Amino acid sequence: MAADELRRVRKGFVENVTVPQIRQLLDDLRTQEVLNEEEKDSVLEENPSRADKARTLIDMVLKKGNVGCTKMINILKKEHPQTCLALGLNAPPVVQRDLAPNPGAEDDSIYPLNEEAPRLALIITNKTFKNARLNRSGAEKDEANMEALLRSQRYEVVTHKDLTGKQIEKAVSEFSKDQRLKQADSAFVVIMSHGKMGAVLGVNWTEEEPDEFLIDNIFKYLSTESCPALLNKPKIIIIQACRGAKSGAVIVSDNIASDSAGGAEAQPAPHAVEECLEEDTLHFAHQEKDFVYLLSSTPDTVSYRDTRQGSLLIQYIDQVFQASSRVDDIEELFRKVMRCFESKLTNKKQMPTKDRCTLTRRFYLFPRH
Structure with missing residues (x-):
């Protein structure tokens, strides 16, 4: 029965589900x-930790009997298939008619895919700075x-950690010069x-000696001229x-003005005991073809980073892509990421922004098989 199935995965649910x-x-x-x-609010407001929220939620549903448990399992299978796999709940197969159209060369409204060639991705993560604050x-x-x-x-992923502005560049x-890009689709x-308007910060950043990478340079290096x-x-x-200076709960601000003023921490707001805030200010006026660019918030607003689970933007990207990347094109995936913020952050404002989109076709991460 559904209640027995949900009870079986209770421990894994408590350990793995994100806020x-x-x-x-x-x-x-x-x-x-x-x-x-009232029950919904009590889960969020009366439980300080992520694990307590998860434990209270699943126990509350278990008390609803098989009907409630069945509905929760069906929600998990539909909205969180990767979590189902991790818990041992078998998600139903994707229905063939729901899959994306076959992005073949004959359809010029869709970017063609090369399933045999390597794809490439670059990830740069700055965590540890010269200024420990x-x-x-x-x-x-x-x-x-x-x-x-x-x-x-x-994707074959190239990773870098804790770089200066010059090292990011x-x-x-x-x-952009990797030869594998010639075969990649x-x-x-x-x-x-951390960031400021038009730039991300290198790990050696100080007020006296700014260490920055200009975001527009990404477009310069990946442009047709520089990267044919x-x-x-x-x-x-x-x-x-970062994109602003508004404060929130348990703040770790990426806005340098706020950090320099000693405002790194604040009293926790409802639903945000474990979260740290990052403020993400970026704007582009570059017009290059076949780009789509997602920033983690609108101007003058913060974005949030959970000190245990990571930023909300990356969590939602992971969640949406895992559930829908075989069905939706990239712009629809980003729209779904944005919708995740529409109702979830009632006390803390954040809305990702899709900027300078110059895609002329639809891009699907997977073809129809």
Whole structure:
């Protein structure tokens, strides 16, 4: 029975489910009338840790009997297939008609895929800074999540940690010259650090000696002129870095003005006991073809980094891509990531922004088999 099945995976659920997944489950269980609004709020407000939230949630559903347990299992299978696999709940196979159209050469509205050639991705993660107050707890989780996700999408991943601004520039430049890009059908560049308007910060950054990498340089190095190997191929850029100075709960701010003023921590707000905030300010006016660029928030707002689970942006990207990358094109995937923030952050404002999108076709990460 469903209750027995849910009880069997209880320990794994408590150990592995993330806070964003808990919030989405609560919304879905409320919609399906398994839980009421008071029960939903009590899970979030009365449990300080992620594990306590997860434990209370699953125990609450177990008390609802087989009908409630069945609904929760079905939600998990539909919305969180990777979690189902990890827990030992067998997700149903994807229905063939729901898969993306076959992106073959005969359909010029879809970027062609090369299933036999390597795909390439670059991940740069800055966690440990010269000024220890700027260290980014939880960044290692973001790096691990993004690397695992991109490998699952058939990308060979080049990783770098704790780079200066000049080293970031060198890493992007070298990536643009990788000979494997000639056979690749697409490329990802993911940079996670502190930031300011138009730049991400290197690990040696101080107010007296700024250490920065200009974000526009990504477009310069991956442009048609500098990187002809990626001509007419999708280039997906994801930046997790600061975009404002508003404060929130248990703050670790990537906004340098806030950090310098000694405002690194604040009283926890509801639903945010374990979270740290990162503020991500980036803007582009570059017009290059076949780019799509996702920033982790709108101007003047912060983005959040859980010190244990990593940033909310990366958690939601992982969640959405795992569930929908075989069905949706990249722009729809990003839209679903943005929707995750629409109702989940009631007390803390964050909305990712898809900027400078110059994709002329739809890009699917997987073809139809």
